[in-house]
Amino acid sequence: MCGYIMHDIIIARRDLRRVVDDDFEAVLKGQRIKSLIRRGKYIIAICDNGCGFVLHLGMSGRIAIHAPDDVYTPVKHDHAVFTMESGHRIVFNDPRRFGMLYLISAETWREEVPFSKMGEEPLADDLDVGAFCRMLRGKKAPIKAALLDQRVIAGLGNIYVCEALYRSGILPTRLSKDIGVEEADDLLGHIRDVLREAIASGGSSLRDHKQTDGSMGYFQHHFDVYGKEGESCGRCDSICIKRIVQSGRSSFFCANTQS
């Protein structure tokens, strides 16, 4: 929605993961969105006058874009509605309210957490493999936890970490610091592949995720291990996929091909 002017903003619920600023609507109303930036799992909107806001979808959030001639009827958990001067409506819906919406300054947002500490973008053209290796070497946590840590590398979630580790043949329990340079290089390649494929498929619609036009993503049909406990992966004839819990989250892996 770059170039569009925010004509009206309605915040139906302010008690998201972080409380929506009291002056959120007042600051942004009438402003034109100059640029949209994605950094890790965050979307940053920057306005002409130097104000801006951050949006994070949490676990269950989604953004819907309605055409000007669409009849919009609010549904449960529609927490924020931006009506643009063009008549387009941008609706943020988030049942679990783990999402975030808050004001930032175009000048300083990069210097503030979480952005100041965030790792590199895995899909960046100038990605520094050496920096990734050093981050891994400096972590004594399991590789699974390291990859979920947004300070190590940006934007990976539970699904894509499981899938990338499977493709790399690395057990999620292996210690981050024990991952060799060659393995790290290979892992990074698989991380990039998984992300590119998932994006091309419109993401993974397990329950809440939908694209901005309301359509589903279909990368969930291409999972090798995620959510497949007790099944066999594409490389094994026998049942090989196990589930364990690491730092409170499920890890799925192939017991035969990952070590």
Next chain:
DNA sequence: CGATGCCCCTGAGAGC
């Protein structure tokens, strides 16, 4: 400072 556990919240699905 780094690692870990817990918690925030709603809804879907399984099992009884």
Next chain:
DNA sequence: TGCTCTCAGGGGCATC
């Protein structure tokens, strides 16, 4: 049908 239990794409905060 309805209750209870478990689990879910994330991240921040307290605690050690």
